[in-house]
Amino acid sequence: MSSTPPEQAAPTLSQEAGHSVLTLPEHILEVLSDSGEGAQKCGQSFGAVSAKMGNGAWTVEIIPAEIQPPPRTPDGASGVRIRIGTQKITNWGNRTKLAIAFNDQVLLSRHRLNALADDAIILLDQAPENHDNPQVRQEWIEALEELSSRNYRLIKVPLEEECLKIVDNPRQGKNMFALGMLSWVYLRDLERVKEQIAHQFRHKAKAVYERNVRLLEAGVSWAEQNLDFRFDIPTTTPDEDMVVMNGNTALGLGAMAAGLEMCSMYPITPATSVSHFLSESFDRLGGMVHQAEDEIAAIGVALGASFAGKVAFTVTSGPGLALKTEFIGLAVMTETPLVIVDVQRGGPSTGLPTKVEQSDLLAAVFGQPGDCPKVVLAPSTIEECFHCMITARRIAETFRCVVMVMSDANLATGQQPFKRPTLDPRWQSVQPDLSEVPVGTEPLQWDPETGLSPRLIPGQPGGMFTATGLAHNEGSHIRSDPENNQRTMELRSRKLAVLQSTLKPPVVVGPEHADLLVVGWGSTRGAIEEAIEKGQQEGLSVAALNLTFLSPLQPGLGEIFENYKKVMTVEINYSDELDQPYINAENRRRGQLAWLLRATTLVDVDCWTRVFGQPLCPGDILDVIRGKLAAGGQS
Amino acid sequence: MSENCGTLMGCGVEDERSFSMDDYSGPLARWCPGCGDHAVLAGVQRLLAKEQLKPERTVFVSGIGCSSRFPHYVDTYGFHGIHGRALPIATGIKLARPDLDVFAVMGDGDCCSIGAGHWIHAIRYNINMTVLLLDNNIYGLTKKQTSPTTPQGFASNTQPRGSFLPALDPIQTTLGVTNASFVAQTADWVPSHLAQTLEAAHAHPGFAFVRILQRCPVFTPTIFEEAAMNTDLTELLEHENGVTDEALKGVYPHTLYHDPTDIQEARRLAESSSKVRLGVFYADPGHARYEELRAVPKRTAEEKIALLNAEIDRYAV
Known part of the structure; x- marks a missing residue:
């Protein structure tokens, strides 16, 4: 991370007190493991339970590019960050306050990324300390030495040892034990946690469920006997029905709510889980997931189905989008309705396949040879992942055009509660009229x-x-x-x-006139708006704008921009910076939305972008805003 | 035929229309004089008239190339796609609308080169459609480049000292793919055989692959010359479940009685290059068909919403 984000006052913990409960408006925690140890299942279950209890929540998965990378390596760290709060949570926040790590090496990866707050509490499995392998013992010593540069409160936990009392293979138990610890620390409703486990293992034998509940209860009881802190993030009972799911599930449900009847796809991370979800239930609704032989066939089948009277869609990510280029041109030329979901990941080429990026915007808008006008829109929340599919289907059909939906890896796996949609039969496509x-x-x-x-x-x-x-x-x-x-x-x-x-002009968050307007698109919305809000609290003159439509752009942008002394975009894609060698204002390559806005409005739109393979932190954005405003009049 | 044709003429109501070959004719075909594609077009129109296929229920899908102009010249629905991708489009049409009668028309570059991946998988899907490979052994529209089926040694603009590699045999390839269900070969210069082969292919429930040896008078005038002129080089594959043509026996001295359900023998015949074999190599209607395996119930909007609400319940807070 480029800067140290400001942190809220750390909780003061009494070491002596038995079970002090600290009440906080929000907290950020992470579960970290080797791949295959189930940290994500643990964390996502925790996030879902928290949301169901009435917390605001946002989860972000940390996924290595391999299925089973070598264990005990920082690069192989697999896990999840969960940010919960009393109010709505729109992004993953700044730095983690509590981490459960299944070994020292995966913890190091987050330490090195500066992802952990200086005063973070760390619950670390102590098994490596007395491991049979001297190399592991040595790594443990070195890791603890490295970690000691910060004021972490490191608590050794006999995670493996305790799990071995219940299961033969602790790799399949630690995550549920950890879930039990977290459930105790955060005062979670254990019945709800058990319901979540039952749902998770609904396709498995009852004995599997029972074993996992034993692990959970063991975790609860260990925490109760050994930990001296608890955090209460008060829940609120929402006044409307809520649902909680990740963005890819929301896209799939949205597709069904929109009356789309054919999802033709080829496996690609991080888009594929849309089809996993749909494969379970789409056919009962009269729909079909067709796994084609390649990305090109996937869009070809969708196009054929649309020509024959459906509106079909395909889900892909950057490399797949590249392969679909020629067919996109054919759909545009033949005016065949088609919805293309691009769950963006790090590029170019294979890039960072499991990590977030927003680098496909210009490829989506301009990436096909010949003039290829099409609609491009971007959901910015999990809720919008659901509703944008209805919008996309309707536009595709009404305008006989291609609609591209630009999601990303952050939305794909992130869970967030939102208002339960009230389904409307008018959202459904009508059956083809063959008169x-x-x-x-x-x-x-x-x-x-x-x-x-x-x-x-x-x-x-x-x-x-x-x-x-x-x-x-x-x-x-x-x-x-x-x-x-x-x-x-x-x-x-x-x-x-x-x-x-x-379309209506987009709505500015913050003052109508200010020194700076920060423009974003897609999943960065929550982090940008949180940064703006904090900035305003500091007295900074700044507002934010999120664009849902990228092609065509929403109307009125030029007029809006006139009300701000400076306009800049914040994006997760690459741009040159002026202090780099050879880079000047003329040859500088800019953030993709910045290119687009400069070209269409002739306003000197600046940008700040990062390609860290992770979501942006509101604290970093706030630092950028401070810097930009401090730089004075010129942009 | 159709389950969802409540609003259609011809469904529940006696369709009294009758169609002649002319009713299937589109604008004048713009292929070169003497191009074998003209003969294929005539053969297909003859099939359409013979089977009285409803023009609005019939879809011709093609890729890019000389032969891929085909849909424009037939007065049915059509989709003139992109190079190599006729089969994915046809697959999508048929999955969405099993009630439609789908034909795919491809050239040898289209099917066997740029579209080869789709070809292999479409054979395995075994979706009910009639698939015509118009094989002139050359890239025509781009002006004489070597194709996968160009005979070894044949000079082209890209391999002027002769094609380097032995030609790919589309019959052998198709017969080698798991779940292949119908494989036949015919030639543009034997109209009655062409017509009967098309009929057998169209009647076959599954992916019916017909390779049509097709003369290109501009770029490969010599390649099929001998086969077309010297009847001694041809062997007709005859069977009551394939093609039988008594009249042709007077012209072609060699006829082999071949049971098209015998895939081993079909593969052996395809590999033996002693003769140009015309007829049905393989036909077995018993193969699994993807569109049947994937049939889904029809749901009204209200039914979908009820099911979807139950789905959303799983995520309720």
């Missing part, structure tokens, strides 16, 4: 003003036509004359302007 087509109807009967045209579906008598990627006229007949080509490009492009005319 006879009046004589003279053309397959692309463009309205000359809007470029919109009704869709003909195979099965409609009298409507026969051949969709083609070649330049064509209203009849979908191949035409190469200059006037036709110019006019059809205009009409396809016009649809975006028509869509834009139906």
Whole structure:
């Protein structure tokens, strides 16, 4: 991390007191393990239970790129951060206050990333200390030495030893024992925790559930006998029904709520879990997950299904999006509705496959050869992951266009509670009307003003036509004359302007006039808005703007920008910085939204971006805001 | 045929229309004079008329190449796609709408080179469609580049001293893929055989793959010349479950009685290059079909919402 975020006052813990309970508005904790030890299951269960009890929550998974990387390596650390609060939580916060680590090496990875608060409490499995292997013992000594540079409160826990009393293989037990410890520390409702475990192991034998409950209870009881602190993050009973899930599940549920009936995909991290979720239940709703032979076939099948009267969608990530490029052009050219979900990860190429990035924006907007106008939108919360699919399907169908939904790895695995959606039958797509087509109807009967045209579906008598990627006229007949080509490009492009005319200007968070406006898109919204709020509390003149639509951009941006002395974007993608060698204002490569905003508004939009492979921290953003405002008048 | 055709003419109501070959004719085909594609088009239109396929229920899907202009020249629904990708599009159409009669038309570059991955998997999916490989052994539209089926030694613009490698045999390849269910070969210069092969392919419930040897008078005028002129080089595969043509026996001296359910013999025949074999190598309607395995119930919007609400309950706070 580039800077040390400011921390709230640390809790004062009485070492002598038996079970002091400290009441706090929020807390950040992490569970860290080798891959395969279930830290994520533990952490996500904890997050879900917390949300169900009425806490605000946000979880972020820490996932190595391999399934079983070598154990006891910092790079192989697998885990989850959970931030819970009395109020709504919109991002992963700054630094962790409490960590449970299953070994010293995975803990080091978070220490080295400066992810742990200086006064963090660390519960560390002590098994390596007296390990048979002298190398492990030596690593333990060195790790503790390295960790001693901070004021962590390190508590050794006989995690493995206690688990071995219940299971033969502690790798399959530590996570539930840890969940028990956390449940005691944070005063969680044990019945709810057991319900969560029952749900998690619903496909397994009852004995598995029972063993896990024994581990849980052992963790609770060990914590009760050995720990001297507890944290109460008061819950509130929401006045409306709430649900809690991660972004990929929300996308899948949203797809079903939207009446999408075909998800054609090829496995790619971090998008695949959308299809895992859908594969369990989509077919009962009359839908289908088709796992195609490759990324190209995945979109091809979706396009074929859409041509035949459905609205289909495909889910992918950066490398897959690259492969789908030619088919996106075909969908645009044939005006076949299609929804493409891009769960962005670190790039370029294979990049950081399990980590978050927002580097596909320009590829989505401009990444296809030829002029390829399409709609691009980005959910910024888990709730929006659900609702954006309904919007996407409706736009795709109404405008006969491609809609790209830009999620990311942070939203994909992050859990957040939100208001339970009230499903509406009007969200569903209507079944194709196969009635006879009046004589003279053309397959692309463009309205000359809007470029919109009704869709003909195979099965409609009298409507026969051949969709083609070649330049064509209203009849979908191949035409190469200059006037036709110019006019059809205009009409396809016009649809975006028509869509834009139906959109509202985005809403600024904070003052209408200020010294600085911070613009973001997608999953960074929560961190940016939290930073803005803290900044305002410090008296800084700053506001925030989140853009849902990236193509077309929402209207009124130029007018909004005029009300701020400086405008900058904050994004998780790469940009040069002016203090780097050779870099100057002319050759500087900027954040992707910054490029887009500069080009469309002619405002000198600055940017601050990072590609750490992790979500942005509000504290870091606040530092940037302070720096930007301190820099005076020039941008 | 269709389960969801409440609003359709022809469903529940007697469809009194009858269709001639002309009813399936689109605009004038723009292939070169003497191109074998014209003969295939005529053969297909003849099939459509013979089977009285409803134009609005029939979809021709293609990729890119000379042969891929095919859908434009048939007055049915069509999708002229991108290079190599006819089969994914056709798969999507058929998965979404099993009631439609789907044909895929590809060239040898399209199917056997850029689209080879899809080809292998489409054979295995075994979705009910009629698949025509118009194989002229060359890239035509891009002007004479070597294709995977170009004979070894044949000079092209990309391999002017002759094609380096032995040609890929699409029949052998198809027969080698798990779950292949119908594999036949015919030629543009034997119209009656072409017609019967197309009929057998269309009648087959599954992925019916027909390789059509197709002359390109501009770039490969010599490749099929001998096979077309010298009937002694051809062997007809005959069977009551495949193709039988008494009239052709007078023209072609060699006929082999071949049971198309015998895949071992089919593979042996495909590998033996002593003759140009025309007929059905393999046909077995018993293979698993992906679209049948994946059939889903039809749900109204209200049913979906009830089910979805139950789904959302799992995530309730």
